[in-house]
Amino acid sequence: MLLTIDQETAYYISVLEKTVNINSGTMNFEGVRRVGDVYITEFEKLGMETQWIDGAAFKRAGHVVARTHGTTGPRLLLIGHLDTVFEPESPFQSLVMVNDSIMKGPGVSDMKGGNVIILMALRALKEANLLHDMQIEVVLTGDEEHSGRPIELSKKALTDGAQRADIALAFENADGNPETLVVSRRGWTGWTLQVSGTPAHSSQVFTDGVGVGAIYEASRILNTFYQELTNEKNLTFNPGVIVGGTTTSYDSEQSQGTAFGKSNVVAQEAKVSGDLRAVSPEQLERAQKIMLRIASNNYPGTTAELTFSRAGYPPLPSTAGNQKLLHLYSTVSEDLGFGPVTAVDPRNAGAADISFTSGLVDMAVDGLGMSGAGAHTIHETGDLSKIPVQAKRAAVLMYRLANLY
Incomplete structure (x- = not known):
């Protein structure tokens, strides 16, 4: 397996180059x-059954699924994604080599490099006459960076795969450090705060008949969120957009709004859009209850409504199974001479597709992908020298899981 990876690295780097140079911003369905199609061709070369799941029902391009039909070992779900944050209008469209090992390009580490590592690991297993006896399903989603709606349909390929699987392995690039692995990811949910006040001449602000206005009340709520929740480990709650005044409008799809008001008029409306990230369902529920209590204790002359989106990402809590899988992976790495691997601080791990396996598999980890830096920016890079390292770790891990699970 190790020899195969060394022999095939140059070829798979050429596959990486090919895919990085194809714009696949989430909303560029053709791209x-x-x-x-590139990955489908590669999976078919490995003798795997492949499927394109059309995304029209959830307003995205679609997903790639590839399967073996063996019976040996645990059922493995391997997760990647096809899309990037760089749409066709982005100035960042093609790769350049910074030096002999650092490739700069859109999606090189997030996560076309991870997809190539999946292919390399599976090729190594095939050359060792192991692949087709194993139970492996690969899901490469087409909307990880901007999920389709309804999210239940958007993520159905993932949740269906997780229900069939025992173990999930995701090939994002973790925190960019190949000596770490993600055993826990914080979930994400959106929230919206809508505040109403009593419009009046500003000379009457703070009076019994007028109160404080919508902007003051929105400020109170946000400040109290900060005061009561900032000491909660691994919890964040970010107000990303606020509009306020006499009249307001906000387009959630475009993440932009307008406001009209005057300095001598008490604000009638304020709207805030934000996100909430928690490391476990229990932490999420606790935070939501506190936020709802704060939003309901209104200043005079105001009312507020706080709502949470149902279309978020669930948390991936750290479980005994996830920790066991980290230990197995670290042992593989040490046995290969690459050193130990430790867990990423969940504060440094955003939401990702692996979260949709939460509660459905015995073990789940993420971060088996390509080392890199600058993801989601025009400075995104990937370290080509780490591709064979990551592929070897993944291939040997899957081999051992098939024989030891």
């Missing part, structure tokens, strides 16, 4: 499909 996402073209990248998917």
Whole structure:
């Protein structure tokens, strides 16, 4: 297996180059499909059954699924994604080599490099005559960076795969450090705060008949969120957009709004849009209850409504199974001479597709992908020298799981 990876690295780097140079911003459906076709061809070369799941029902391009039909070992779900944050209008469209090992390009580490590592690990297993006896399903989603709606349909390929699986392995790039692995990811949910006040001449602000206005009340709520919740470990709650005044409008799809008001008029409306990230369902529920209590204890002359989105990402809590899988992976790494691997602080791990396996598999980890830096920016890079390292770790891990699980 190790020899195969060394022999095939140059070829798979060429596959990486090809896919990085295809724009696959989430909303570029044609580009996402073209990248998917490249991977479908590669999976078919490995003798795997492949499927394109059309995304029309959830307003995205779609997903790639590839399967073996063996019976040996645990059922493994391997997770990647086809899309990037760089749409066709982005100035960042093609790769350049910074030096002999650092490739700069859109989606190189997030996560076309991870997809190539999946292919390399599976090729190594095939050359060792192991792949087709194993139970492996690969899901490469086409909307990880901007999920389709309804999210239940958008993520159905993932949740269906997780229900069939025992173990989930995701190939994001963790925190960019190949000596770490993600055993816990914080979930994400959106929230909206809508505040109403009593419009009046500003000379009457704070009077019994007028109260404080919508902007003051929105400020109170946000400040109290900060006062009561900032000491909660691994919890964040970010107000990303606020509009307020006499009249307001806000387009959640475009994340932009307008406001009209005057300095001598008490604000009638304020709206805040934000996100909430928690490391466990229990922490999420606790934070939501506190936020709802704060939003309901209104200043005079105001009312407020706080709502939470149902279309978020669930948390991936650290479980005994996830920790066991980290230990197995670290042992593989040490046995290969690459050193130990430790857990990423969940504060440094954002939401990702692996979270949709939460509670459905015995073990789940993320971060088996390509080392890199600058993800989601025009400075995104990937370290080509780490591709064979990551592929070897993944291949040997899957081999051992098949024989030891």
